[in-house]
Structure formats: C-alpha cells, structure tokens
Amino acid sequence: TCTVVAACAHPAPRGPVAVTSPATTPKLASCADAPAPYLAELCAMDEPSLSVAGPETYRFVWTRHLRNPVAVRLTRAGETAIAVVAIEGDAQDPTARRRHEFTVPNAVWIELRKHLDAADFWNLAGDPTDDERGLDGADWALEGRRGGVYHSVIRWEPQPGPFRTACEDLIKVSGISFPAEIR
Numbered sequence: 232t233c234t235v236v237a238a239c240a241h242p243a244p245r246g247p248v249a250v251t252s253p254a255t256t257p258k259l260a261s262c263a264d265a266p267a268p269y270l271a272e273l274c275a276m277d278e279p280s281l282s283v284a285g286p287e288t289y290r291f292v293w294t295r296h297l298r299n300p301v302a303v304r305l306t307r308a309g310e311t312a313i314a315v316v317a318i319e320g321d322a323q324d325p326t327a328r329r330r331h332e333f334t335v336p337n338a339v340w341i342e343l344r345k346h347l348d349a350a351d352f353w354n355l356a357g358d359p360t361d362d363e364r365g366l367d368g369a370d371w372a373l374e375g376r377r378g379g380v381y382h383s384v385i386r387w388e389p390q391p392g393p394f395r396t397a398c399e400d401l402i403k404v405s406g407i408s409f410p411a412e413i414r
Contacts (some may be wrong), residue, residue, distance in 0.1 A: 272300040275320045277329050281374050281414065282381040289343060291401035295369035296320055303405040305335075313340045317375075317405040335404055343400045347375070350393035355384045371398050 272294055273280075281288055290304040300320040308314040312334045321327035347353075352375060370389040375382050391397040 259287035262356065264376055272320060273302060275326065276300070276302055276320050276330075278316075278318065279300050281376040281383075284313070284379075285376060287375075287377045289347070290374045291398050292372040292374070292375050293369055294372075295397075295401075298369070301405070303401040303407070305340065305401065305404070307340065308334060311337045313337060315404055324357070331406060333406075337398070338392055339404055343397060346393055346400055350383065350397050352394070353377075353380070353382055354395065355382075355394065357385065358384055373398055373401075 240287070273292060278290070279285075281290060286307050290302060290305040293301045299322050300408070302316075302318045302320075304316045306314045306316075313405060315331075315333050315335055317331045319329045322334060352373065363408050370385055370387055372385045376386075384394065386394060389398070
C-alpha cells in the first residue's frame, strides 16, 4: 500500500480518455486513493500521469504481490532519440526506488509501435474481465498517450501474442532484471 501523502492525478484505467491539462486534471486526496493498484505504485515511484498533455509516450507497469513493482516509460525525445525512464520500486518500502534514465535509438520506438499496432492497442478494452484474472501472478499494465488521447490496458499474466510482445519490448529496453517466468 502506498503511504505517500500527495495529490494523485492518475486516472482510472477504463480505456481511452481525452488528455487534459495539468491544471484541469482532477486529483485524488492521496496515492492510496488511486482507483487501481498500479496507479498507487506509480505515485510512489514519482511517475507522472500520462493523461495530461505531453509528447507521445508509452509506459509498462508490472506489479506482483510481494515483488518489486516496475515501470518503464518511453517518450519520443526528437526524431531519432527515445527517452527511457526505468524504475524499480521496493515492495517493502514504497518510498524506496531505483531510477535509470537514458536514451535509445529510434529503432526501439519503431519496433514498439509495430507491436502496438499488431495488438490494436488503442482499441483494446481497458480492464480484464473477471474470467481473465487469477489468484497468483502479475498485472501487466500498458499505458499510452498519443495525439490528445490517453489509454491504458491491464492484463493478468497475458498469453503470448501482440499485447504481451509490446510489453516485452519495454521489459527488454529497461535493463531491469525480471523474474525468469516472464521471459
């Protein structure tokens, strides 16, 4: 549970929503009030909301009970460079985290966009259905902001396919060591 006491601007993960300005984005009283568990994790990692205006950006968030949460964000930083922010939280202390920022070549962006298109990311349902959930495993959340629209998709232990491949693109670029069962 996130114990950070600050306003939270992360929206509920319910499919595409219009991007807003930071001044008009409704804020929750605290991260602990976030409408989805991974949003509280993002607050604890000091990750910005993608539902506010900004450049095209994609973020993968991996959360699993008793494991360190991970967020990997790619943002177009010009025509040829892609900015990457990779953060590993601490499951025991939400205020502790390791953060790495670097750039990668445009080829990484092109490959990610190819997999997002194959997954039809912008048209996927936001939340998994009850029969797509399980008792043990990880939530895989993929968020995007493009052309004034924000969208998030959450899947529990996604099966091999284009959505999982797009998430794995972000895992690979992160430089963070993930458990063997998701590789």
